[in-house]
Amino acid sequence: MQKVPPVAPVAAKGPLGVVQLPRLWSKVLLDKKGLLPEGYSACGQGFDRVVLEGLGLDRERVLAFLDGLPTYPQFEAWVTKELGGSVPQDKIQSVNDYILGREFPEERRRQILESVGYTGDEDVRAGAALNQLDDWAEFHRYLIKD
Secondary structure, eight states, X not given: OOOOOOOSOTTOOOTTOOTTHHHHHHHHHHHHTTOSOTTOOXXXXXXXXXXXXXXXXXXXXXXXXXXXXXXXXXXXXHHHHHTTSOOOHHHHHHHHHHXXXXXXXXXXXXXXXXXXXOOSOSOOXXXXXXXXXXXXXXXXXXXXXX
16 A cells, blocks of 8 residues: 655644644554555654643543544544643644744755755745645655656
8 A cells, every 4th residue: 555645734723723733633544544654753753742742632642542533623622622621822822833933953954955856045944844845745756656
């Protein structure tokens, strides 16, 4: 079975308004089905960790819930219930500000840009934007694969 790159970008958010949450959900579900490409972490130590810790969610409980392959609305409903019925806006804002404002180190930035076909001199600094470029390159490789 061919592996499928996640199509939800870092900046994607559902009705709760939390960036990275749809991406985390999609990566974990792809992984549960054995479809997440090598090099992707289903629930890693980067932006996934920031979302979970920033909202106050337990990683193991999240992964256990996602074992059931819920829809995204079911996942957001579970997150809300898990957090006592609401997600504080200040937590959402803090997570979003950190993720959308986080810049990758220069070496990593250049590496990503060059690996996806840019010169490395482009003025792209935000990690979220760099991740998207990397995802789109992976998606393209997926489409043209024999």
